Amino acid sequence: MSWDTITLDVDTETGVTTLTVTRPEQLNALTVDTLEAIEEALAEAEAAGARALVIAGAGDDAFVAGADISYMVELxxxxxxxxxxxxxxxxxxxESFPAPTVAAIDGYxxxxxxxxALACDLRVAAESAVLGQTEIDLGIIPGWGGTQRLSRLVGDETAKRLVFLGERIDGAEAAEIGFVGEVVDDDAFDERLDELAAELAAKPAFATRAAKEALNAVxxxxxxxxxxxERRAWSGLFGTHDQREGMAAFLEKREPEFE
Known part of the structure; x- marks a missing residue:
């Protein structure tokens, strides 16, 4: 499928898949059409067997600057x-996508x-990134999961400060409070994303999926x-190719060849 406001790039050799919001002139703001396209693209990526999924924004200025305010104003x-x-x-x-997901936060x-980004498994920010749950200054609150996922990630008081005050923080501060797991120099950002996605995609798919399901169940x-x-997921991996291969490779002191 093809869409006007996003692209989906699937590397069939590695399984690394990149979903990019392509509205750079609007700072990749999310319209209804864009959200529906993302929903369709996620289903397509899953059907294609994505082993790692990167979520990104086009252009140099924004990851995704937010929802479409011009649409919301008269709702x-x-x-x-x-x-x-x-x-x-x-x-x-x-959040439930069967492979690891990475938010590539470069810009706003x-x-x-x-x-x-909060719905992704991992978040990597460029040093110049600027993040914030800024809805309070529009007279609303986060409405797509932010009130729930943010607290679990950074703790109650930090989340309340970000939401109550609409604070904007840079990549370094986001890493300091645990909002993102990694902050990268702007010049090295793309290279680091490629490296991380490739590393995730090379892991055994069944085990990674089981790990994600168990971790989310917390x-x-x-x-x-x-x-x-966890017990069911762990024991269910025994007898799979990747379990047999991973353990055999360890005992034989060689690199495993996962499916």
Whole structure:
């Protein structure tokens, strides 16, 4: 499939897939059409067997600067509910995507852009990146998962400061508070993203998927239910090619050849 506001690039050899929002003149702001395209592209990436998925924004200025304010300004409550549900579907699809997802935060990431990044497994920011849950200054709050995912990532008080004050932080501060896992010099950003995505894609796919499912379950229920899921996921990997190959390679002191 092809879309007007995003691209999906699949490397069939490595399994590294890149989904790029391509509205640089609008700082990659998320319209309804763009969100629907992302939803479709995620399903296509999964069907193509993506082993690592990078989410990026086109141009030099923004990752995703937020939702489309010109669309939101006159929304009724029912219309806003439908828009929120679409944003949640996209974020949930990212969070549950079967392969590791990486937000490549280069430039502005505000509002819905932050929420898109929060739904990814890993976040890498360029030094010049600027991030913020800035909705409060529009008279609203984060509506695509930010009130929930941000607190789990950075802690309650830090999340409340970011949301209540609409603070904007740079890449270094984002790394310091745990919003992103890594901050990279601007000149080395693309190279580091390629390196990380390739490393993730080279890991055994079944084990990585099971690990993601178990790690995500931490937030979905009690520790007891999470531990039960972990046991099932762990034991279910035995007998797979990657489990046999990984352990044989370790014993034979060689590099594994995963499927």
């Amino acid at each position: 009724s409550t029912p219309e806003a509910q439908a828009y929120a549900e679409l944003g949640h579907r996209v974020a949930d699809a990212l 990431a505000f509002g819905g852009g932050c929420e898109l 937030h979905d229920g009690t520790q007891r239910s999470g531990l039960a899921l």
